[in-house]
Amino acid sequence: MKTTISALLLGTALTLASAGLASAQDKTVKIGALSDQSGLYADLAGPGSTLAAQMAIEDSKLKDKGWKIDIISGDHQNKPDIGTTIARQWFDVDKVDVIVDVPNSGVALAVNNVVKEKNGVYINSGAATSDLTNAQCSPNTVHWTYDTYMLAHATGQALVKAGGDTWFFLTADYAFGAALERDTTAVVKENGGKVLGGVKHPLNTADFSSFLLQAQASKAKIIGLANAGGDTTNSIKQAAEFGIGKGGQKLAGLLLFLTDVKAIGLDTAQGLNFTETFYWDLNDQTRAFSKRFSERMKNNAPPTMVQAGVYAGLMHYFKALDALGGNPHDGAKIVAKMKEIPADDPLFGKGEVQANGRVTHNAYLFEVKKPSESKSPWDLYKLVGTVPGDQAFTPLAQSSCALLKK
């Protein structure tokens, strides 16, 4: 009898010990790359973002340290309901630890709630809305790459200071466009400029001539494009057709990606000013990464800033996991660790993961090159200015994030 009891006790103790050991040394991670895989944002995020995540796994060298890292990808089709359904399934069934990418502000905000509820980790690189780290901030969310505040401030300020003090907006009629117009209007007014008017167009508009005529009639010096993707490329292309540049008015693409500029073509896009936080041809490190990336990419395209952000965000996540010594499967705890470690990666440089989840890094003002200046198919931008990370994003004092009020 005695031996039986002691054997039982020993057995229980061993089981407990091994269980404890397992949780401390659990080195498995599952990544979910949630994106628009086939719609209007597929080129700037999509499959390229999954590739960037794959490269982050390889470059982290965590596999050499005994980690087992898996990745799955999903297509949210730009629909919030589909995005949240996939996210839930990933957490509940597939045991995903971290969701990355997620372009489209509408989907991004919806997924934000799911990740918080499931205590996962959310590294958003694709969405623009600054609400992710303000009103709707979460202890599980880190927002890399860019947001509407940054876009409005960097581009808006530069243009007003260069004399563009009257504005007219072409705004995509949904959450993202409204946020971008709101943030830019504030910047224009702050710097002594005036907004003469604006027009809200439906998402995915093919013909902008009507709106462009209204912009032309407003006589504003700057026509601000608070839209994205195909809407932006179409408005820029058609503005050229209606002679808007020649009439002395200037277009400001508030959100332009490398793939958009490529799609418009240098002939039409030349001279456009806009802001991004990453460009493949910035320095030796970005060039080295982009070369490896484009070799594995369909069409040999270099990474966009969204795809670069997926890579950088995951690299930082892996640093935090490495520092924790194992995966605690506790999203808030990992994100807290990510906030402790200073951000420093080859693509975005030094920065900080702020308490509200916003990552700060440099932002760059670019101008699209003239066709004669471009030496290779993807040689599209000229750097005209740099905004340091601590000035580019919402100052913490102005952030409405509840996590900051302690």
Added chain:
Amino acid sequence: MQALYAQLLVGLINGSFYALLSLGLAVIFGMLNIINFAHGALYMMGAFVAYFLLNLAGLNYWWALIVAPVVVGIFGMILERTMLQWLTGLDHLYGLLLTFGIALIVQGVFQNYFGSSGLPYAIPDQLKGGVNLGFMFLPIYRGWVVVFSLVVCLATWYLIEKTQLGAYLRAATENPTLVRAFGINVPRMITLTYGLGVGLAALAGVLSAPINQVRPLMGADLIIVVFAVVVIGGMGSIMGSIITGFALGVIEGLTKYFYPEASNTVVFVLMVLVLLVKPTGLTGRAA
């Protein structure tokens, strides 16, 4: 007031695309009784063929206007011969589902190879620039689109309503057996008609390539509106779809001016109203 003239003209330009596309749909529905959901994908193919001609074969826009409709038209005729012809006499739903599936496949293939953001296609040098009309700056290319599509629409209408060939076609739709008895090869005529409708879509695609991006989904965005145009005009009515196409372009243009938020719904609101009052469409006859 000046702004209003400008919006009217801009509406007319958009109307030309609606007219060209809905005309093709009307021809196909009128003659073949097929609801051709692949129309948008074929329109997109027209734009892509123009892009390939320019970048691979060095053939400019003017060549594309001729070659693209022929190439895509032949593709359409192959579709008709190999698939659509087996659906003759079946419910409309089968044709709709088949062509919808074809559209999805074609768009998927193009998207796989060319991405979603599109390819640039420049306005031909001869049509660059614009003229100041006093109330607006009219790009020459847009003016060209209106004139050219109007000519094509009227020519198609003439071909079908006023010529011998058109008479055979219309007769073949009414009573294929009888027309066959006169020694006319009805299946071949139907194939050619489908080719014609598809060619019109491809032509619209070439016309729109310099204005919009050449994108795999360019047709998918447009086709729903065009279907509404056809329904309003009356399914299968040639003149009806031409007039409705231009008229709806103008109405949409005015909406963009007075209440832009509603500009992509106004066509459907009109469709509902027309269907409530006159279910056969404005110019349609009861079946």
